[in-house]
Amino acid sequence: MNTKRALWFLAGMDLLLVVLHMAGYFFLFLKPTGYLIPLAVNGVVLAVTAYRSSGRRKLFAAIGVVVIVPAMLIHGLMLLVIENHYTNIESPWDNQSVVIEYRFFSLGETTYQYHFYKTRVGLIGNLLEDESITMVVQGTEHPGLDAEGILGVDMAEWVTESTIRFPAWKGMKEVHLGQSKPGHRVDDITGEIETFMKIVEKKENGHTIMVNGNRLTSRYDEATGESWIDVTSEGDKGPIPRQQCTRIVPNQERGYYMLEECTHQWEYPLFPLSGD
Secondary structure, three states: OHHHHHHHHHHHHHHHHHHHHHOOEEEHHHHHHOOHHHHHHHHHHHHHHHHHOOHHHHHHHHHHHHHHHHHHHHHHHHHHHHOOEEEEEEOOOOOOEEEEEEEEEEOOEEEEEEEEEEEOOOOEEEEOHHHOEEEEEEOOOOOOOOHHHHHOHHHOEEEEOOEEEEEEOOEEEEEEOOOOOOOHHHHHHHHHHHHHHHHHHOOOOOOEEEEOOEEEEEEEEOOOOEEEEEEEOHHHOOOOOOEEEOEEEEEOOOOEEEEEOOOOOOEEEEEEOOOO
16 A cells, blocks of 8 residues: 555656646756656655565566666766756845856857746746847957856846846846746837837936847937937947937838937837747
């Protein structure tokens, strides 16, 4: 009877892990060691079952052990090669936090990869699939910072309940926690752009949004009646150069929100209408 209970427990644990993984959720305490602990639990339970059972159950349990042990070795080797690191940033709202999973590797240049997990209780995290960041730094350009310094983890700023901003070495990066499925972040950004467009039309001064590392600020001069948009970025590393533009216009033909009548050229593509 105890053997049956152990096998049912094992099946339930494995099913839970599979369902969570498919839904993009993970037990955060398992991330540093991957699935080594669940694999070890499987191996121990099946080994005990094989020892205490007979007949077909003993055979199936023994086969399971033979499969799991190599899987543990391979998985452990992969963890050593990938060498992920983790850090956590607490939010001032609702006990919410972000767990950052990052790694880096060098082949003449250094590639930094960052993945973000949203969590409220610190036990289970939701992978924010569309928020991952990759930055490549040439050897001659490297500023001598570690991986957390490249992203700007120590200077991260919560600008809203669901948005955290990183002053990364390659320009300002924003991570949106409101995403619950692919495309949600796009809805957030396009909504911000549409609202900002109305603010510019109303000639309201001093409103700011961040889009792809560029800071857009609405300006209005009462003396002249002129309004414009200041375009800036941290360290002038944004995709659009520092300048002034007159308006944002959705261009259906090109499929972009366009910054128009700018200082350096007539227009710049700001953000895709569809998010593609």
